[in-house]
Amino acid sequence: QITLRESGPTLVKPTQTLTLTCTFSGFSLTTSGVGVGWIRQPPGKALEWLALIYWDDDKRYSPSLKSRLTITKDASKNQVVLTMTNMDPVDTATYYCARTPYGLDRFDPWGQGTQVTVSS
Amino acid sequence: SSEVTQDPAVSVALGQTVRITCQGDSLRNYFASWYQQKPGQAPILVIYGQNNRPSGISDRFSGSTSRNTASLTITGAQAEDEADYYCSSRDSSGNHWVFGGGTKLTVL
Numbered sequence: 001q002i003t004l005r006e007s008g009p010t011l012v013k014p015t016q017t018l019t020l021t022c023t024f025s026g027f028s029l030t031t032s033g034v035g036v037g038w039i040r041q042p043p044g045k046a047l048e049w050l051a052l053i054y055w056d057d058d059k060r061y062s063p064s065l066k067s068r069l070t071i072t073k074d075a076s077k078n079q080v081v082l083t084m085t086n087m088d089p090v091d092t093a094t095y096y097c098a099r100t101p102y103g104l105d106r107f108d109p110w111g112q113g114t115q116v117t118v119s120s
Numbered sequence: 121s122s123e124v125t126q127d128p129a130v131s132v133a134l135g136q137t138v139r140i141t142c143q144g145d146s147l148r149n150y151f152a153s154w155y156q157q158k159p160g161q162a163p164i165l166v167i168y169g170q171n172n173r174p175s176g177i178s179d180r181f182s183g184s185t186s187r188n189t190a191s192l193t194i195t196g197a198q199a200e201d202e203a204d205y206y207c208s209s210r211d212s213s214g215n216h217w218v219f220g221g222g223t224k225l226t227v228l
Contacts, residue, residue, distance in 0.1 A: 039219070047155070047163065047206050047219040060216055096162060105210060105217070106153040108165035108174060 002026035004036075004097050004111035011117050012087050018116060022080040022097030029055050029075040033102045036080040038071065040093040041113075048093075053080055054102055087118045123211045124152070124190075126220035132197045133228050140223045142190040142207030150210040152190035154183060157204045157222075166205075167192055194225075202227045 008020035020038070027034055037052035051071040052060045061069050070083045080097060094115050098107035124144035132138035142152050151170060155163035165174050167183035180201070182193045190209070194201055207220040 037217070046221045047157075047208075049208070049217040049219055052217070063216060104169065105151055105208070106165055106168035107155070107163075107208070108168070110162040110164070113162050 002099060002109055004099065004109065006095060006097050006111045006114035008095070008114055008116065010115060011119065013120050014088055014118060016087050018082075018084045018087050018091070020082045020084075020095055020097075020114065020116075022082070022111060024078050024080075024097075024099065024111075027099060028078070029053075029073050029080070031055055035100045035102055036073070036097055037100050037107055038080075038082045038095060038097050039107065039110075040091075040095045042090070042093040045093075050084075050095075051082060052100060089118045092116065092118045123218045124207055124209055124220040126205075126207060126223045128221065129224045129226070131226040131228055132194070134199065135196055137193065137195045138197055138225065140192045140194075140205050140207075140225065142192075142209075142220050143188055144209065144218075144220075145188055146209050146212050146214075146218075147185060147188050147190050150214065151185065152183070152207045152209045154181075154190075154192045155206045155208065156201075157206065158202075163206060197225075197227050199227050201225065 004024040035054040038050040053071045068085045094113040096113045098110040153168040157163040171183045204222045206222045
């Protein structure tokens with residue numbers, strides 16, 4: 001059974017850096033063809049793709065957020081970490097991680113999500 | 121702004137068939153995937169690729185693509201199908217992913 005779980009702070013202040021961790025089980029990021037992505041959803045709004053990392057350390061970022069995002073992996077710990085700098089209230093959202101296979105365009109399964117509020 | 125667009129809301133009578141669409145130029149080259157999201161829950165994948173359902177997804181759900189439009193069809197809609205549905209695909213560069221704005225499905 002594949003599971004993913006997001007963790008991180010629930011509240012960050014404007015201008016701070018957000019660090020989120022996706023801890024997964026049931027698959028390995030040392031396996032060829034495996035990737036993990038991050039997607040967020042502001043309250044009452046649509047999903048927004050943020051970033052993705054593959055087993056071979058290929059990294060992809062949303063063009064609109066690229067300057068603020070960094071995605072890394074620790075395959076030995078089954079973790080993927082997303083950092084987002086210069087947080088703003090508009091970044092308030094539920095942040096999800098999900099597994100994605102290379103070359104097959106889908107995100108499945110998803111973690112339960114972690115809610116992040118940006119407020120002073 | 122999203123590179124794939126969806127109608128904000130669609131309704132269907134119980135037991136009838138409904139089609140939810142997703143439009144974008146990238147869909148000429150890349151398949152869409154479809155996600156169902158119920159209030160307070162994480163999205164779940166319902167359709168991917170040409171017309172593939174993950175294990176456990178009802179065969180009421182099917183997908184298709186024509187030119188720049190991907191469609192999710194629910195045949196014999198049930199009350200439990202009421203949810204928000206999102207399409208996703210690669211963007212025009214092929215190197216990034218985008219989500220549509222979502223379609224709220226109401227089952228009457």
